[in-house]
Amino acid sequence: MRTIGKAVLTAVCGAALMLLALPGISAAAEPGAYDMDMGERIFSGKVGPWTGEARLVDMMAQMMRSGVTAKTAARFAGKRHLMLFLTDPKTGKPAAGITGKVVVTGPDKASSSNVTLLVMGEHIGADIGMPKPGKYTFKAEIESAGGKGSATFSYTLK
Numbered sequence: 001m002r003t004i005g006k007a008v009l010t011a012v013c014g015a016a017l018m019l020l021a022l023p024g025i026s027a028a029a030e031p032g033a034y035d036m037d038m039g040e041r042i043f044s045g046k047v048g049p050w051t052g053e054a055r056l057v058d059m060m061a062q063m064m065r066s067g068v069t070a071k072t073a074a075r076f077a078g079k080r081h082l083m084l085f086l087t088d089p090k091t092g093k094p095a096a097g098i099t100g101k102v103v104v105t106g107p108d109k110a111s112s113s114n115v116t117l118l119v120m121g122e123h124i125g126a127d128i129g130m131p132k133p134g135k136y137t138f139k140a141e142i143e144s145a146g147g148k149g150s151a152t153f154s155y156t157l158k
């Protein structure tokens with residue numbers, strides 16, 4: 001029975017992340033705007049040769065909106081999904097063949113985590129823990145055959 005529960009949880013999480021990977025970023029959204037499916041924009045600017053946008057999704061809130069039980073959604077408390085969209089500024093198309101990592105430093109400055117960003121549809125992303133309120137700093141390092149780039153940005157969790 002426990003194995004079935006984990007399988008269902010994995011399927012729900014996978015389905016939610018696949019929905020997040022669908023195209024549909026609104027270029028007209030205000031900085032910091034929250035799109036129910038795409039999260040809150042926390043960065044917009046240059047990342048090496050690319051134009052980049054970072055978004056942060058509250059996974060517990062996303063699970064609640066998807067209709068799972070409060071008990072299941074509570075398993076995602078303190079977790080966020082970081083999405084980084086990179087586009088070629090000349091063509092406006094998503095960058096291809098990109099890989100990356102991000103160092104996340106929490107509000108206590110003593111703890112940080114190195115996270116590998118995985119390709120997920122039209123973005124690269126990862127699930128990260130943000131358990132405490134305060135300022136989090138993200139330092140992303142991105143590369144592909146076409147170049148390298150980095151960006152540093154922050155977000156204050158209330």
